[in-house]
Amino acid sequence: MNVLRRIVIAVVSLVLLLGVVFGGAWALASENIGKRPSVAAVQDSPQWRDGRFLNKLARVDGPMSETLRQWFFGGGSDFASPSGAVPVQGRVRSDYDTPPASGLRVTWLGHSTTLIEIGGRRVLTDPMFSERASPFSFAGPKRFYAPPLAIAALPQIDAVVISHDHYDHLDMASVRALAARGTRFIVGLGVGARVRGWGVPSAQVTELDWWQSTTVGTLQITATPSRHFSGRWVHDANGTLWAGWALASPEHRVYYSGDTALLDDMLDIGSRLGPFDLAMIEIGEYDALWSDVHLGPEQAVRASRLVAARTMLPVHWATFDLALHGWTEPIERTLVAAATEGVKVATPPPGGMFEPTVTLPRSRWWPDVPWKGVQDAPAYSTGVAALLQRTRPTVP
Secondary structure (H helix, E strand, C coil), rough: HHHHHHHHHHHHHHHHHHHHHHHHHHHHHHHHHHHHHHHHHHHCCCCCCCEEEEECCCCCCHHHHHHHHHHHHHCCCCCCCCCCCCCCCCHHHHHHHHCCCCCCCEEECCCCCCCEEECEEEEEEEHHHHHHHHHHHCCCCCCCCCCCCCEEEEEECCCEEEEECCCCCHHHHHHHHHCCCCCCEEECCCCHHHHHHHHHHHHEEECCCCCCCEEECEEEEEEEEECCCCCCCCCCCCCCCCCEEEEEEECCCEEEEECCCCCCHHHHHHHHHHCEEEEECCCCCCCCCCCCCCCCCCHHHHHHHHHCCCCEECCCCCCCCCCCCCEEEHHHHHHHHHHHHHHCCCCCCCCCCCCCCCCCCCCCCCCCEEEECCCCCCHHHHHHHHHHHHHCCCCC
């Protein structure tokens, strides 16, 4: 009887322990998912129809069954992430003590996170400083390298712009850390409910619809149309708005695409808000099965021309494994397309800082980084890398 009782107690204890562990994990994930906006807060938008936000152009995804088959049973690249160290240029707060001589400077901090110094202001795009782009701290896409600049080491930030609420763009821990510093958040309609639910005071949050603007000093920030989708869980798809952003000071203009597919509004963005000294455009995490929500390299280059950008900075690549292509494929294809279309491309490593109107970083820093699945890194570096150099055009 004592043995049976001990077994029962052990089983019950294990069940309770698992309940606490997984219950706690779900509670944290639920908090990370965030609050949904009320319908009343968003329903007056021209983009809101039939109980959700919709793209102006149709969005057609491939069958979910095929996507899942490729993710779990092959079909993707064997080289989706690096197996060696990515050459990161570390940054410290003192790097920002001296303002840019030209009045415009950009630091690429990986993925879609950039620090833009423009018109005497500092703007952070889609701050993602966490280890994983996921509602869970123990699972989900993990970044290839630590952020080049720790969030605690950031200089004073005047504003944060958020393109949409996916986990690789809207990060709860980063939002909370910046909110504690009194940072202002400029977001698309409905995203304000997310950040306010994480403790950001309403006075620090500005929500905008497409083509609406706000100011930070003399800097004008405008939400621009994009073609994507939103949601942080299965129950809240397209409940918040996705957007790009145009930043305009008296001397300079910068465009950030956010996540988007090609759309005709890009011509209007260029004519109404451009020309731009720099367009920061997503080039990675694409697939034929979801071609209506991401640009891909060739269309990213075309988008740069449509918005009337003098220079393009590729973003949304080389930080997370979120698609089925090789991790360096986006930049290689981008450079080929840019050479064909006559588009100038900046290629800084993560942490790279530059002034677009003065000089452009054009190094090929990625070929010598070993890929997963490539055991003989020196052979790759001296063999395949040399072949790539011969068969691909140089950066324009």
